[in-house]
Amino acid sequence: MAASRLFMVLGAIGLLVVATSFFIVDERQVAIKFQLGKIVESEYEPGLHFMKPLFINNVRKFDKRILTLDTRPERFLTGEKKNVLVDFFVKWRIQDPATYYTAFGGDERQAALRLLQIIKNGLNNEFENRTIQQVVSGERAAMMDNLTVHSNEQVTQFGIEVIDVRIKQIELPDEVREAVFQRMRAERSRVAAELRAQGDESAKGIRAVAERERTVLLAEAQRDADTMRGEGDARATAIYADAYGKDAEFYGFYRSMNAYRGALSSKQDVLVLQPDSEFFKYFNSDAGN
Secondary structure, eight states: OHHHHHHHHHHHHHHHHHHTTEEEEOTTEEEEEEETTEEEEOOOOSEEEEOOTTTTEEEEEEEOSOEEEEOOOEEEEOTTSOEEEEEEEEEEEESOHHHHHHHHTTOHHHHHHHHHHHHHHHHHHHHHTSOHHHHHTTTHHHHHHHHHHHHHHHHGGGTEEEEEEEEEEEEOOHHHHHHHHHHHHHHHHHHHHHHHHHHHHHHHHHHHHHHHHHHHHHHHHHHHHHHHHHHHHHHHHHHHHHHHHHOHHHHHHHHHHHHHHHHSSOTTOOOOOOTTOGGGHHHHOTTOO
16 A cells, blocks of 8 residues: 555656656747756747756746737927827837846836837937928838837847837827917918919019000001001092092082982981072082083
8 A cells, every 4th residue: 555655656756757857839939948046048949848857947938929019199399399199109029038037037017118118218319300290291211210220229138129110190289289280371371372472463464464465456456457548548539539530520420419318318307408509509400500
C-alpha cells in the first residue's frame, strides 16, 4: 500500500517536471525566459521550447501583434494661437521583449500611457509650427510622417516601435469655430466686393468703348448719308436744269401738274386762292398763258 502511494507521488512529480520543462510560443507572441527572476533569453521563434523545470526557470509571454492606442480627442495650440480638438490613434508593437519588460515590467497599460505622452508632445510641436489651414489640408501627411519618425527615436529605449500615427479628425472648439467662421465670411465678402468692383470697372470700360464706337459709326453713317444726299440733289438739280433748258414750257407744265397732285390729292383739304392766281394758270389757258 505504501509502495503504491510512493509510486503515485513519484509519477505526479515526474509529470510536473515534464509539464514545466516545455513551453509553447505562439506565432502571435513573444516570450521571455527568467532564471531565478533574471532574464536569460528573449529571442524565441514560434514553436515548442525546453527549459529547466521546477521553478528554476519561468516564462512570460506578450502579444507581438500590432496594437492600437486610441484615446479621447486632445486639445492642441496652432501657430495662430488657436485651439483645435484632434482625434488620433497610434499603431505600435513590441520590438525588443527584454527592453520592454525592463522598462514597464511587462505592463501594457504603462507602456501605452508613456507612448501617449510622447505622441502628444510630438503633436504639440507639430501644431505649434503650422496654421489651421496647413494641418487641415496640405501638410497633414508630412506632419504624420515626421511624428512617426521622431516618436520612434524616443521609444526605441523602451523596446517598442511606432508603426503609424494617424489623425482621424480635427475640429475647432465651439468658442473658436464661430470666430473662424466670421473671419472666413468677412474674407469672402471682401473678395466678393473686390471682384464686383473689378467687374463694374470693366463694364464701364466696355460700355465707354461701345458708346464711342456707336458715336463714330453714327457720325460716319450721317456723313455718308449727307454726302450721298448732296450728290443726289446735285444730280437732280442738274437733270432739272438740263430738262428746263431743253423745253422750259414743258418743264413748267410738269412742275405744275406735280403741284396740283400734291395740293388736291385729299378730298378733305380746302385750298383758298384767287381765280387769277399764278397757281391756276394752266386751268385758265390751254397754252399756259
